[in-house]
Amino acid sequence: MSSQNVANESGNVSLRRWRVMEIASKDGVLSRHVYGHDITNNLGRASSPIQSFDLETMTAITRSGKTYYLVGLPGSAKLGRAAWRKWCRDNAVASEKDVTDEYLNVNQVSTVEFEKITNTANQ
Numbered sequence: 001m002s003s004q005n006v007a008n009e010s011g012n013v014s015l016r017r018w019r020v021m022e023i024a025s026k027d028g029v030l031s032r033h034v035y036g037h038d039i040t041n042n043l044g045r046a047s048s049p050i051q052s053f054d055l056e057t058m059t060a061i062t063r064s065g066k067t068y069y070l071v072g073l074p075g076s077a078k079l080g081r082a083a084w085r086k087w088c089r090d091n092a093v094a095s096e097k098d099v100t101d102e103y104l105n106v107n108q109v110s111t112v113e114f115e116k117i118t119n120t121a122n123q
Contacts, residue, residue, distance in 0.1 A: 012067045013047075014039045017075030020050075020060075020103050021084065024095045032099065034060050034068050035084040037077035044083030053103065074100045 018036030025031075031049035038045040048064040058070040088096065 011065055012069065013045055014069045014071050015045060015080070016071045017077035017080060018068075018070045018100075019074055019076070019080070019084075019098060020100045022097045022099045023088070023091075023093045026092055026094045028094075033062075033084075033087070034070065035087070036070070036075075036080040038079075039071065042079075044077065044079030044081070046080070046083040046087035055103070058104070070104075074104055 015034065015036030016039055018034055020032055020034050022030060022032045033047045033049060035044070035046040037043075047060065047066065047068055048062045050060045051063050052061045053059070060068045060070065062068065087093075
């Protein structure tokens with residue numbers, strides 16, 4: 001499957017096996033982005049900079065206005081990684097750092113929270 005950009009009429013994207021990355025541009029500007037497997041279109045997706053994040057609903061709203069629903073636990077989707085690599089090349093990223101644990105650290109999730117997250121992912 002492709003990691004190309006796909007128009008999404010609703011502006012909503014559901015990602016599974018997602019990651020959150022902090023990047024530095026060549027001029028030193030920091031921003032955070034989410035990438036993963038776009039469930040609806042079955043391809044990799046990488047976001048523009050995150051503008052706001054809601055931990056309760058696990059949603060990120062990006063500078064482009066899209067809402068990313070982070071479904072289930074973080075992971076490493078092959079399609080998502082490919083989309084992220086392409087996004088980094090296209091945007092001349094100077095450095096990157098995985099900050100996923102700041103959003104959802106699976107080692108600190110209670111049993112009740114884990115059940116809630118995995119049940120949401122299976123719906």
